[in-house]
Amino acid sequence: MPSLDLTRDWLKNVLQPYPSRDRIQTEVLDVLQQRRTLAVKTDAFTFDNGQTALLLLLHGTLPIHYRGATYHIPIHLWIPLEYPRSPPLAFVVPTKDMGVRKGREVDPSGRIREEVVNEWWSRSDKGIETLLQQLIGVFSITPPVFARPPGTQPVRHATSSSSPPPPPARPDSLPQYASHLHSHRQESPPVPDRPRQASAFHTTPASPSAQWHPAVSSSQAPPVNRPQHPVHPARPTQDLLSSADDISIAAPAPPSKPPPPSLLHLHAILLPHLNASLPVLVHSLQTNRQHLLDRREDLTSGEPAIRDEMARLEAVKKVCDSVGRKMDNVVAQGETRVAELESRGEISVDEVVCGISIVHNQLIDLVAEDNAIEDTIFHMTRALDAERIDIDRFVKSVRSLAREQYMKRALIERILGNMGQSW
Numbered sequence: 001m002p003s004l005d006l007t008r009d010w011l012k013n014v015l016q017p018y019p020s021r022d023r024i025q026t027e028v029l030d031v032l033q034q035r036r037t038l039a040v041k042t043d044a045f046t047f048d049n050g051q052t053a054l055l056l057l058l059h060g061t062l063p064i065h066y067r068g069a070t071y072h073i074p075i076h077l078w079i080p081l082e083y084p085r086s087p088p089l090a091f092v093v094p095t096k097d098m099g100v101r102k103g104r105e106v107d108p109s110g111r112i113r114e115e116v117v118n119e120w121w122s123r124s125d126k127g128i129e130t131l132l133q134q135l136i137g138v139f140s141i142t143p144p145v146f147a148r149p150p151g152t153q154p155v156r157h158a159t160s161s162s163s164p165p166p167p168p169a170r171p172d173s174l175p176q177y178a179s180h181l182h183s184h185r186q187e188s189p190p191v192p193d194r195p196r197q198a199s200a201f202h203t204t205p206a207s208p209s210a211q212w213h214p215a216v217s218s219s220q221a222p223p224v225n226r227p228q229h230p231v232h233p234a235r236p237t238q239d240l241l242s243s244a245d246d247i248s249i250a251a252p253a254p255p256s257k258p259p260p261p262s263l264l265h266l267h268a269i270l271l272p273h274l275n276a277s278l279p280v281l282v283h284s285l286q287t288n289r290q291h292l293l294d295r296r297e298d299l300t301s302g303e304p305a306i307r308d309e310m311a312r313l314e315a316v317k318k319v320c321d322s323v324g325r326k327m328d329n330v331v332a333q334g335e336t337r338v339a340e341l342e343s344r345g346e347i348s349v350d351e352v353v354c355g356i357s358i359v360h361n362q363l364i365d366l367v368a369e370d371n372a373i374e375d376t377i378f379h380m381t382r383a384l385d386a387e388r389i390d391i392d393r394f395v396k397s398v399r400s401l402a403r404e405q406y407m408k409r410a411l412i413e414r415i416l417g418n419m420g421q422s423w
Contacts, residue, residue, distance in 0.1 A: 004029065004032070004033070007040065011028060012025065017054075019081075023084065024079060024083060027128045028128065031128050031129055034129070035060075035062075037062070038058050038061075038062075039058070039060050040056065041056075043055065045078055050262040050263065052260075052263050052266065056078070056079040057077070058077040058128070059075070059076050059093075060075070061074050061075070062074075062136060062139065064143065066140055066143055071143060073092065073145060076090070077090050077128070078090075087121035088128060088131060090117060091110050092106055094145045097147060097148055098145045098148065099146050099148055100144060103142055105144070110144075359418075363412065363416075366411055370405055377401055380397060380401075381394075
């Protein structure tokens with residue numbers, strides 16, 4: 001679904017400080033798919049020593065079954081940076097009409113006791129869904145909250161980010177966390193739509209300091225980030241979570257305190273840096289925007305030229321294909337001719353060197369015989385010089401060859417004269 005894809009992309013960005021970001025992303029997405037009453041966001045978490053860290057927060061309601069009815073317990077589940085080596089930090093966040101029931105698992109401030117969570121974490125499969133199932137099982141036996149009687153002034157009020165209540169101090173080696181946050185947070189990503197269920201408690205998880213308002217048998221949930229007003233039923237119904245004993249057990253929340261000095265110091269340091277970097281960032285974004293607009297204009301204006309060039313190239317391609325086919329035909333004809341000539345075998349010189357007519361062939365033969373007689377006389381002269389033949393035989397042979405040569409040359413002159421050429 002698109003909203004789940006947006007949540008996945010948002011988680012990739014905000015989980016960069018977490019070493020086990022891939023595992024956390026997988027577990028959170030699985031929880032959001034299975035439990036539509038939970039949402040995810042990031043928020044600033046204040047430790048007991050005054051330090052602040054931006055952590056991932058699962059917030060919403062956890063449905064439980066108690067004495068045949070279904071109730072939705074508002075919880076906050078913080079994912080520490082050391083996850084999964086350190087378990088998540090679980091808090092019960094009552095509304096103004098609820099009180100926290102002190103028990104073995106939950107302390108008066110609403111936090112699930114650290115030793116209990118560590119015990120669960122060490123003996124079971126380490127995972128967010130496993131921890132939620134443990135909370136459901138414990139809350140179904142003993143709900144961690146009770147409804148205050150009408151007209152009772154609530155002790156715990158929703159506080160702003162400037163005065164968070166201090167957490168109970170614990171001598172433990174692990175870092176302690178405050179049960180309330182400051183208002184510096186990132187917007188939570190869109191999550192899949194949640195099913196509307198009838199429950200004894202209804203909440204809108206807009207922020208850690210938001211008010212939680214009860215609703216009875218409400219089938220339509222209000223839009224996110226809007227304060228909800230309590231809906232009073234026509235007839236009073238029995239609230240199984242409230243009793244006189246429960247009210248007497250509930251302990252008042254500690255008074256609020258001002259924000260830690262370290263947080264104020266951090267604000268004073270970050271604000272000038274943010275104010276100084278914002279104009280540069282805006283200028284860079286505007287420059288990139290103008291650059292992208294120029295690119296879009298160039299692409300839009302260049303489309304006709306590109307289409308014209310494509311059409312021209314298509315025409316050139318057709319011409320090249322036609323010429324290529326003609327060349328293939330010529331090559332095929334040449335190969336056929338070569339095959340025919342090879343099939344004829346050896347060709348004599350007389351068949352290769354020939355004239356265009358009988359007269360031209362006669363002229364070629366006469367010239368060849370004249371040259372042959374001249375070569376013969378030359379070699380006979382060399383034989384005479386070498387005393388291979390005597391003078392009488394030489395004279396007789398040369399006289400005969402010269403007479404024959406004279407006749408051939410006369411015939412050559414006659415043929416050339418008839419052809420309009422000269423020797």
